Amino acid sequence: MAAYTWFxxxxxxxIGLETTRQLLQSASNTVFATCRSPATALDLSALASSxxxxxxxxxxxxxxxxxxxxxxxxxKILDGGPLDYVINNAAINRGADLxxxxSPTDLSDTITSNVIGPALVSRYLLPAIEKSSRKVIVNMTSGLASIGKNLGPKSTSYSISKTAVNMLTYKQARERPDLIPFVIDPGWVKTKMGGAGAILEPHQSVTGIxxxxxxxxxTNAGKFYGYMGNEIPW
Ligand SMILES: NC(=O)c1ccc[n+]([C@@H]2O[C@H](COP(=O)([O-])OP(=O)(O)OC[C@H]3O[C@@H](n4cnc5c(N)ncnc54)[C@H](OP(=O)(O)O)[C@@H]3O)[C@@H](O)[C@H]2O)c1
Known part of the structure; x- marks a missing residue:
């Protein structure tokens, strides 16, 4: 069985926790699961015995x-080995602004986390991505990034940040045709961000993703997909 490395x-x-959980069900996967506070990420550390x-x-x-x-x-841990899949999943949504x-601070913070963060992560990981036969970079976006879907005035800062990460991904794909960068909208998922009223359980979205x-x-590089693989209008 082929072995793969994931970040x-x-x-x-x-969604990040559920993705890690599903990946670790296979002994062929090595997962670099990052978070800002490992000491308090108890649900994540509980996956160590997978x-x-x-x-x-x-x-x-x-x-x-x-x-x-x-x-x-x-x-350093990869020790010159390849990184096959990078998923820029972390993001913030400060709420229903217009x-x-x-708030300029909220807009700026949202762009820092949701756009500059993923851009830098991929830049710093590039030496290991280049060594892979897969070279897949997934930037998590949102339906709210789509102008074509015409979803209205809500969540302005978050929407701006996700439209920007879409453009970042398009630019990554055009600059480096040897890589496979694309964006995925996970759907409306029951998480802290999605809320209890969301449609999808995390496992449903992540299975599709x-x-x-x-x-x-x-052929997927530089494109915008839903969690079922359907292409979404920019
Ligand atoms: N849920 C939905 O309905 C939905 C819909 C469309 C798109 N999305 C996208 O899907 C992705 C995952 O969302 P989710 O629903 O799982 O959200 P979530 O439940 O709010 O989880 C967000 C994750 O991002 C992490 N995070 C936030 N700021 C961070 C930072 N500065 N550094 C490192 N980690 C940070 C959080 O870590 P902490 O535990 O440290 O806070 C948490 O692990 C996001 O990109 C989101 O925009 C979600």
């Missing part, structure tokens, strides 16, 4: 020093 951010809870190999690494996507340190730790009623990711080919 993700925001593995402490929600079939796959788990490395928990501290990484705060809002802090470039932490990103440098966390990614350097991953590269284009004429928003992992099918899309593991079957990705260069």
């Amino acid at each position: 993700l951010t925001g593995a402490s809870r929600g 079939a796959g190999k788990l490395h928990i690494v501290q990484l705060d996507v809002a802090d470039e020093t932490s990103i440098k340190k966390g990614t350097a730790e991953v590269l 284009a004429f009623n928003f 992992l099918k899309v990711i593991t079957s990705a080919t260069p």
Whole structure:
């Protein structure tokens, strides 16, 4: 069985935790699950006894020093080996702000975590991604990123950040045709961000996401998908 190495951010809870859980069900997966507070990520550390190999690494996507340190730790453990799949999952959503009623601090913080963080993570991990035969980079986006879906005025800062991460991903794909960067909207999922009224259980969304990711080919690069693999309008 082929062995794969995975990296993700925001593995402490929600979609990131469920992704780590599903990946670790296979002994062929090694997962670098990063989070900003490993000491309190008890649900994550409980996965250490799974079939796959788990490395928990501290990484705060809002802090470039932490990103440098966390990614350097991953590269050190990989010891010149390949990183097959990178999932930039961590993000924040400060709430239902509007284009004429928003906090500049919230907008700036949201862009720092949701756009600059994923951009830096992929940049610092590039030496290991380049060594892989897969070279898949998944940036988690949202339906709210889509202008084509015309979802209205709500959640302005968050929507701006996710539209920006879509463009980042498009640019990554155009700059490096040898890589497979794309964005996925996980759907409306019951997590702290999605809320209890959401439609999907985390395992439903993540099962779909992992099918899309593991079957990705260069034709998927620079595109916008839903968790079932359906293409979403920009
Ligand atoms: N749930 C939905 O309905 C939905 C819909 C569309 C898109 N998404 C996207 O799906 C992804 C996962 O969302 P979710 O629903 O799982 O959200 P969540 O339950 O709120 O979890 C967010 C995760 O991101 C982490 N995080 C936040 N800021 C961080 C930072 N500065 N550094 C490192 N980690 C940080 C959190 O860690 P802590 O435990 O340390 O806070 C947590 O692990 C996000 O990109 C989100 O935008 C979700």
